[in-house]
Amino acid sequence: MPSVLVVDDEELVARSVAAYLEADGVQARVAGDAREGERLWRETRPDAVVLDVRLPGTSGLDLLRRMRSDADRTPVVLLSGLGSVDDRIIGLELGADDYLTKPFSPRELVLRVHALLRRGDIHPGDGSRPVTVGPLTLEPSTRSASLAGSEQVLAPREFDLLLFLAQHAGSTFGTRELLRRVWGWDFGDDSTVVVHVRRLRRKFEPDPSEPMLLTTVRGTGYRLGTADELTASLAEASR
Incomplete structure (x- = not known):
């Protein structure tokens, strides 16, 4: 129980x-x-x-x-x-x-x-299988995430959001759709998504004020880059 x-x-x-x-x-x-x-x-x-x-x-x-x-x-x-x-x-x-x-x-x-x-149930497929997008790896079984080998501690909803975006890398989602598909809400305040995106950027972006990995598509929503894009962005940031 x-x-x-x-x-x-x-x-x-x-x-x-x-x-x-x-x-x-x-x-x-x-x-x-x-x-x-x-x-x-x-x-x-x-x-x-x-x-x-x-x-x-x-x-x-x-x-x-x-x-x-x-x-x-x-x-x-x-x-x-x-x-x-x-x-x-x-x-x-x-x-x-x-x-x-x-x-x-x-x-x-x-x-x-x-x-x-039951938050893990909203994700289709084998929940224990690692999800990898270039240098980004997520382990649903332990709910851990690492970028280029550097592990970050994520709150439950941060992990859920990042996992969903990683499962759909390269696609753009608006705040309302993210509330529905990650939080399971048909209602809610957009600031919930905005704050969680901001927290993820602080943990993973080389420069959170100029996001390269988890970007905003103006007028549409948020997008996690593809494997090639994440790899290229990290290489550029390290120069």
Whole structure:
């Protein structure tokens, strides 16, 4: 049975979310603040975390920062207040995988959590087979990625996005299509994709301000180069 940690100082919200998760076959634990949340996260190693941004004392963003600084890849769904755009952007920058704005439907949250728990299922073919695009190699079995032999630690959604683009190297995808095919959403904020692309560029591009590998096709979307293009771009950058 998968397990989920719910960290929210609003007890009614936390208990309601936990009840919906457990009714759907997920073991749920509840923490009322970041300190208790961090303790339970370290002790139980849940399969996913539902994390409120605005917690008393240490914020949810600070807890997320600690998790990712430990190279932890546990999927995280952020809960943010209505209109808290900055919190959502910062959370995605820190490595959150999804977010919902309060007030929200507990049922919708359960669906989002299940989507994260089965995120590998959206990719066709043999999920354990490495995907190679020139100097870029992705290992779905370990969810690791390396460029020219240099391995990078990726958050779950970063890996999902890069894997999808690598499986379709040379093709261009708009943000809406990426939300649908990588996140499994028919709705959502374009900034979710924009932030994840920016994070990937910081980790793989020789100069993130002048991307050569994962480029923007103006008015269309994002494109990961072909094997020959990635090889040529790295060679040019090393001159």
